[in-house]
Amino acid sequence: MEALDDENINMIGICGMGGVGKTTIVEEVCRQAKAEKKFDKDVMVVVSQTPNLAKIQGKIAQELNLVLETKDKLETPQSLWVRIKAEKKILVVLDDIWDKVELIEKVSIPVEEDHKGCKILLTSRRKNVYNKMNAEKIFSIEVLDEEEAWILFRGTAGEIVASTDLNPITREVAREYGGLPIAIVTVGRALMKNRSKDVWIDAA
Numbered sequence: 001m002e003a004l005d006d007e008n009i010n011m012i013g014i015c016g017m018g019g020v021g022k023t024t025i026v027e028e029v030c031r032q033a034k035a036e037k038k039f040d041k042d043v044m045v046v047v048s049q050t051p052n053l054a055k056i057q058g059k060i061a062q063e064l065n066l067v068l069e070t071k072d073k074l075e076t077p078q079s080l081w082v083r084i085k086a087e088k089k090i091l092v093v094l095d096d097i098w099d100k101v102e103l104i105e106k107v108s109i110p111v112e113e114d115h116k117g118c119k120i121l122l123t124s125r126r127k128n129v130y131n132k133m134n135a136e137k138i139f140s141i142e143v144l145d146e147e148e149a150w151i152l153f154r155g156t157a158g159e160i161v162a163s164t165d166l167n168p169i170t171r172e173v174a175r176e177y178g179g180l181p182i183a184i185v186t187v188g189r190a191l192m193k194n195r196s197k198d199v200w201i202d203a204a
């Protein structure tokens with residue numbers, strides 16, 4: 001959150017392996033930024049491994065209530081540029097990028113000298129894309145340690161974990177998944193539904 005306040009930082013990158021919680025974090029950052037009224041506007045768009053430029057522009061335009069000339073396409077990227085510039089302070093989140101995104105040239109997002117009030121927040125599995133994009137600040141998200149993993153697992157699976165004879169087995173299960181939130185949450189939810197001990201001995 002501090003990096004968002006720093007006027008010398010235009011672009012922030014969050015990196016970490018798939019399922020570690022990058023999307024969850026940027027959603028939380030947006031929520032907090034909104035609560036603290038850090039920006040006049042924030043937009044978030046998923047880029048993915050196979051980016052569709054028209055869709056990305058269309059989504060940003062839509063979130064900015066920019067009238068789209070055709071159904072979900074923006075005919076003139078310049079209108080997006082102008083619209084973003086009209087927001088004094090704006091946060092643009094591009095989730096799950098795999099390669100360099102040409103913000104200025106292709107997407108038509110004014111940054112740095114073109115618009116000091118526009119902050120870009122990126123997430124990616126690949127740290128090296130941030131060098132290519134000249135992000136000023138990079139945060140690496142690591143997997144959870146054993147205790148954090150256990151807390152998340154317990155929180156997802158519910159009290160069943162603590163209150164039955166499954167406890168030692170489920171602890172083992174939580175450990176098994178290497179502290180990766182997506183795995184822990186998935187297994188935790190499954191446990192909530194399936195209370196048979198035998199199944200969980202298998203999972204451990």
Ligand SMILES: Nc1ncnc2c1ncn2[C@@H]1O[C@H](COP(=O)(O)OP(=O)(O)O)[C@@H](O)[C@H]1O
Nearest residue numbers: 017018019020021022023024025152181182185
């Ligand atoms: N800190 C967390 N607390 C609870 N659940 C989390 C946390 N981080 C991630 N998750 C869960 O893990 C899963 C994967 O997270 P996600 O943010 O989609 O990862 P990524 O974007 O890095 O692939 C989601 O189901 C999410 O709800």
Ligand SMILES: [Mg+2]
Nearest residue numbers: 022023095096
């Ligand atoms: Mg994600």
